[in-house]
Amino acid sequence: MTRPARYRDMVAGGIVTLAVTAGAAWLSAKPEWQSLEPGMALVRISFTHGGDRSGSCRPLTAEELATLPRNMQRKEICDTHYPPVTVELDVDGQTVLARELPPSGFNGTGPSRLYQRIELPAGSHDFVARLRDNPQTAGFDYENRAQADLVPGQSYVIEFKPAQGGFTFR
Amino acid sequence: MLRRLFNRGFDRVERLLDGAFGPAWNPLAHLGSLGWLLFWVVAGTGLYLFIFFDTGVHAAYESVQWLSEDHWYHAGVARSFHRYASDLMVLVMLIHILREWAMDRLRGRRWFSWVTGVPVLWFVYISGITGYWLVWDTLAQYVATVSTELLDALPFFSEPIARNFLSPETLNSRFFTLMVFLHIAIPLMLLLMMWIHIQRITDARTNPPRGLGIMTLLALLAVALVMPAVSQGPADLATVPQRVGVDWFILSLYPVIESVPPGVIWTGALVITFLMIGLPWLPPRREAPAAVVTLDHCNGCARCVADCPYAAITLVARSDGAPFTHEVVVNEDRCVSCGICMGSCPSSTPFRRSEELTTGIDLPSRPLSQLRLEVIEAARSLTGEGRVLTLACQHGSAGAEGPGRVVLPCVAMAPPSLIDYIISRGLADGVAIAGCSERECFNRYGQEWTEQRFARQRDPYLRERVPRERLLLLWHGTSEARRTLREIASFGARLAAMPAYGKVRPITETRAPDRAGAPEAGT
Numbered sequence: 001m002t003r004p005a006r007y008r009d010m011v012a013g014g015i016v017t018l019a020v021t022a023g024a025a026w027l028s029a030k031p032e033w034q035s036l037e038p039g040m041a042l043v044r045i046s047f048t049h050g051g052d053r054s055g056s057c058r059p060l061t062a063e064e065l066a067t068l069p070r071n072m073q074r075k076e077i078c079d080t081h082y083p084p085v086t087v088e089l090d091v092d093g094q095t096v097l098a099r100e101l102p103p104s105g106f107n108g109t110g111p112s113r114l115y116q117r118i119e120l121p122a123g124s125h126d127f128v129a130r131l132r133d134n135p136q137t138a139g140f141d142y143e144n145r146a147q148a149d150l151v152p153g154q155s156y157v158i159e160f161k162p163a164q165g166g167f168t169f170r
Numbered sequence: 171m172l173r174r175l176f177n178r179g180f181d182r183v184e185r186l187l188d189g190a191f192g193p194a195w196n197p198l199a200h201l202g203s204l205g206w207l208l209f210w211v212v213a214g215t216g217l218y219l220f221i222f223f224d225t226g227v228h229a230a231y232e233s234v235q236w237l238s239e240d241h242w243y244h245a246g247v248a249r250s251f252h253r254y255a256s257d258l259m260v261l262v263m264l265i266h267i268l269r270e271w272a273m274d275r276l277r278g279r280r281w282f283s284w285v286t287g288v289p290v291l292w293f294v295y296i297s298g299i300t301g302y303w304l305v306w307d308t309l310a311q312y313v314a315t316v317s318t319e320l321l322d323a324l325p326f327f328s329e330p331i332a333r334n335f336l337s338p339e340t341l342n343s344r345f346f347t348l349m350v351f352l353h354i355a356i357p358l359m360l361l362l363m364m365w366i367h368i369q370r371i372t373d374a375r376t377n378p379p380r381g382l383g384i385m386t387l388l389a390l391l392a393v394a395l396v397m398p399a400v401s402q403g404p405a406d407l408a409t410v411p412q413r414v415g416v417d418w419f420i421l422s423l424y425p426v427i428e429s430v431p432p433g434v435i436w437t438g439a440l441v442i443t444f445l446m447i448g449l450p451w452l453p454p455r456r457e458a459p460a461a462v463v464t465l466d467h468c469n470g471c472a473r474c475v476a477d478c479p480y481a482a483i484t485l486v487a488r489s490d491g492a493p494f495t496h497e498v499v500v501n502e503d504r505c506v507s508c509g510i511c512m513g514s515c516p517s518s519t520p521f522r523r524s525e526e527l528t529t530g531i532d533l534p535s536r537p538l539s540q541l542r543l544e545v546i547e548a549a550r551s552l553t554g555e556g557r558v559l560t561l562a563c564q565h566g567s568a569g570a571e572g573p574g575r576v577v578l579p580c581v582a583m584a585p586p587s588l589i590d591y592i593i594s595r596g597l598a599d600g601v602a603i604a605g606c607s608e609r610e611c612f613n614r615y616g617q618e619w620t621e622q623r624f625a626r627q628r629d630p631y632l633r634e635r636v637p638r639e640r641l642l643l644l645w646h647g648t649s650e651a652r653r654t655l656r657e658i659a660s661f662g663a664r665l666a667a668m669p670a671y672g673k674v675r676p677i678t679e680t681r682a683p684d685r686a687g688a689p690e691a692g693t
Contacts, residue, residue, distance in 0.1 A: 006192060013191035014385050021389040024257040025250075025397045029415035033425050035312060042410040046336060048329045104328055115322055115330040155410045157336045170337065 036119065041150035043118040045097065045129065047160035050111035051083035052134040052141075083135045085112040089158070090128040091120065122152045129158055129167040142166035176272035181647035184609060193645075195382040199610035201266035202368075203378040207386065208259040209364065213357060215252040216301075219245065220354075223304070225346035227338075230306040231404045238400060250394030253417075256298050258386075260419040263294055271449070273565070273612065278457040279480075279506045281450035286367045288446045293360035298420035300353040304346065311335070311405035312414045316424050323432030338407045370504055371614065372481045458535035458579075460505035463498055465489075467517045468530035470496030473629055474511035477582070479614035480504050483511060483531075498531065508613040509533050509583025513623075516630050519587040520545075538585075544576045545588065546677070549597035556666030558642075558658050559598035561588075565612035567646035567654040568604035581605040582616035586623050586632035593640055596674035599665040600640040602658050607647035617645060635673070640665065 036042060056079035065073050082103035089097040096118055104110035126147050130140040142160070146169035150156055159168050184198045191197065197204060222245050224233040237245035267287065270276055276284035302313045318332035334340055368374035377383065402415055416424060427435050445452075460482070475483045475498055482504035485496045500511075511531045512518050518529040520542040527539035549559055551573040560575040561584050562568035571577055578584060581603050589601050603620060611617040622628035624641060632641075642661045646654045 009190070009192035009195055010381060010385070012189070013195055013382070014388070016187070016190045017197070017382075017385045017389040018392060020261075021254060021258065021386075021393045022397065024261060024419065025254050025393045025399075027418045028253055028257050028399070029402075029417065032413050033416045034413050035425075035428060036410050036412040038412065040412075044336060046330060046333050048333075104325070106325075110328045113328070113330055115319070115332050117319075153409045153412045155337070155408055159336070 036153065039122055039152050040119050041122050041152060041154040041156060043091075043120055043127075043150075043156045043158065044116065045087075045089055045118070045158040046115040048111050048113045049085055049131075049133060049160055049162070051085045051103065053078050053082060055083070055134065055136050056081075081108045082111060083133075086132040086140070087114060087160075088130045088140075089118075090126075091118070092126050120150060122150050122154070124149050127158065127169060129160075129169075131160060131166070144169070173272055173274060176268065177274075178649045180269055180272050181607065181649040184607065185647060185649070188609060191382070193607075193609040195379050195385075196609040197378075197382060198265070198269065200375070200378045200382060201262050201269065203375040204382070204386065205259055205262045205266060206364070206376040207378055207383050208255045208262060209361070211255040211387070211390070212252055212259065213361075215248040215255070216353075216357070218248045219252060220350075223350070225350055226343040227306070227341050227346070229343075230304060230346050231401065234305050234307075234401055238398065242398060246398055247391070247394045250397075250399040251390050252301075253399040254390055254393055256301070257417065257419040258390075260294060260298070263291065267291070274455075275612070277450045277455035279504060280370075282370045283367055284450050285447055286363060286369075288443060290360060290363045290367055291446075292443070293356055293363055295420060297353065297357045297360055298417075300349055300356060302417065302421065303349050304353060305401050306346070306405050307401035307403055308405055308411040309402045309414050309416070311407065312411040313421065313424065314405075315410075316427055320427055320432050320435060323436065335407055341407060370480060372479050458507035458533060460502040460507060461500050461509075461511050461531050462534055463500060463531050464528050465492065465497055467528055468497055468515075470494045470498060471516060472496065472498065473514045473516065474498055474531050477510050477514040477615065477619050479508070479510065479616075480506055482506075500531070506613070507533055507535065508580040508616065509536070509578060510580055510613060510616055510619065512538060513580075513582045513585045514619065514630065515585070518585040518630075520585075520591040521587060533583075541576070541578075541584070541588070542591070545592060546597060548574055548576050549592070552598055554666075555599070556662035556664070557598045558600050558602050558662045558665065559592055560602045560604055560658060562604040563606045563612065563616065565648070566604055566606035567644070567648060567650040569648070570651075574598075580611075580613040580616040582613070582619045582623075584620075586630055586636075589624075589641060590633050590636045593636060593671060594673060594675060596671070596676045599668075599671065600642065600661060602642040602644060602661060604644045604646065604654055604658070606645065607650075608645035609647075637671065639668070640671065 057076045059076045060074065084103065085101045087097065087099055087101060088095060097116055099114070101112035101114055102108065104113050124147065126145070128143065128145050131142045132140045134141055144165070144167035148156055148169065157170055160166065161168050180198065184196055187196045187198055219237065222233055222237045224230060238249055239246070270284065299313060299317060303310050315332060315335050318335060321327070322330040322332050334342070334345060368376070416422070470485065470488065472485050475485050482501045483498050484501065486499050488494050488497050490497070512529060512533055515530040518538050520527065520538065527542060529538045532538055545559065552559060558574065560568055561581055562575055562577045563581045564577050564579055568575060569577060584603070592598050592601050605617050605620065606612045608617070619628060621643065623630060624632045624643065626632055642658070644654055644657055
């Protein structure tokens with residue numbers, strides 16, 4: 001028969017339990033983790049943007065229009081797939097990001113998306129962001145510049161908002 | 171090899187803890203029930219904290235600060251209980267997993283509890299992660315950013331979720347409402363999985379021994395008062411958390427997530443999950459066939475139903491027209507062939523006169539008739555005075571084959587009448603039952619049932635005529651083989667000093683059972 005607990009078990013067991021619980025409490029916040037090195041700032045460039053599909057549009061023929069109900073008749077039809085978006089980011093004259101972003105979704109019918117972290121030393125930096133969303137364009141459709149004095153631990157965000165003229169820096 | 175090493179390592183550590191807690195309260199023998207206790211502590215304190223918690227970008231942090239500082243004596247203590255009990259739950263769960271693996275209690279028909287434990291592991295982690303998010307301090311900001319960046323690596327989201335945490339303007343208070351919902355829904359799913367996890371065991375222990383439970387709660391209270399859980403400064407999305415105090419139980423993977431590409435993390439998580447699910451079949455255990463019922467010898471007394479530790483035997487209406495109301499049925503998918511049912515059957519007596527020694531419920535791979543022959547065979551190697559025949563558990567200190575020893579899947583497989591048979595037939599001067607460790611039986615109830623049967627408290631009883639001083643019960647772990655041999659030798663010396671047992675009726679050669687289980691002398 002398992003021997004019943006004794007007074008000594010309560011004391012010794014209590015001390016062990018207390019030590020384990022205190023150890024768990026200490027490990028719940030220590031030792032600390034250095035997520036971002038001292039003296040560094042974090043730049044994040046992120047956006048969701050669909051490529052320009054206007055190049056794929058064509059007018060509907062009279063036969064096609066005839067097959068559609070009146071409330072669904074429209075002048076032109078466009079491809080449901082988005083073209084890819086090309087993006088580049090230069091920091092202090094160096095290209096740190098150059099990617100062609102495919103449309104999202106299993107069928108490529110969603111907009112392109114980007115979320116990219118770039119760690120930079122604190123200090124003054126020049127940023128140039130470029131984006132091409134129309135496959136017909138030879139260069140880039142958008143190009144914006146900014147200069148920023150980053151302090152350690154700062155979060156600097158670059159987003160793309162076409163309604164505001166392209167990239168925004170804050 | 172590695173498993174055996176861990177098994178012995180656990181046994182040594184548990185012996186140390188036996189010294190501190192006593193075998194009855196040894197926490198390593200109650201990891202599952204401790205996990206349940208900690209879950210209820212976390213759930214109860216969580217509900218209490220929810221009363222004071224506000225969902226909102228600024229309100230979340232302020233409400234947590236208010237309950238931690240202004241109302242530290244109730245809500246602050248509850249918060250510390252909530253956090254530290256969660257941490258202990260992770261610790262208990264990880265040791266529980268490692269220990270069950272080391273003891274090989276996952277393969278064969280015990281796969282169900284192992285496999286259903288795998289989602290429990292993930293639900294515990296996800297519950298903890300969503301909880302840290304709610305505080306909305308710098309740690310929460312770190313957790314939110316790293317978590318969403320990891321999630322964004324999956325091709326499911328049309329817009330990166332991490333964009334919610336780009337700047338103070340991008341975060342919406344509704345996000346906290348969603349997180350609160352998740353922090354309640356996921357623990358509910360966890361509870362469901364924990365319930366499923368224990369379905370294939372009888373009388374699953376979901377409460378630790380009262381003393382151990384009280385100790386745990388008192389330790390939590392002491393630590394909550396001396397080292398209260400605190401926040402790490404309000405989150406500020408205009409900055410990036412540079413140095414954070416990580417909870418190394420719940421968030422220990424976060425530094426790894428930061429350092430390794432997300433694809434590697436997701437692949438690793440999938441591989442580990444499938445590997446864990448597949449472990450019971452790597453390699454599969456060749457398990458003995460399930461116990462079988464012989465209705466001619468079964469009166470539906472249900473003792474095997476009560477004794478089966480795996481809920482593998484059920485009582486059903488009689489089907490053969492015999493004048494009994496019930497019979498028993500074995501669920502082959504649950505039976506681990508431990509033999510406890512055979513030891514519990516009143517018809518399992520080696521004295522029986524019959525064409526073949528048949529019992530109501532028997533193991534096809536090792537029936538009672540064979541066990542009787544093994545005992546007779548083992549007794550032949552015993553010579554001199556103080557002969558001890560050992561019936562050993564294969565999971566205990568005497569699990570290796572040896573002279574004068576019969577190794578069983580569980581010592582409770584030996585019916586008390588077998589002890590009577592060994593002594594009354596003069597096969598040995600005494601019997602040593604060498605089970606597994608005192609703190610915990612490999613087959614859950616083998617130790618308890620054996621002790622109760624021999625103490626004449628549980629059917630089938632050890633008959634009064636069996637001299638109790640000729641029976642030795644040893645409950646030693648795998649690392650105590652020498653101690654077991656020492657105690658058996660000492661028991662043999664005591665037997666040698668006793669007057670010879672006077673009621674011996676030896677098996678005559680003409681009556682000795684042969685391999686076919688031929689008739690044996692009656693009592």
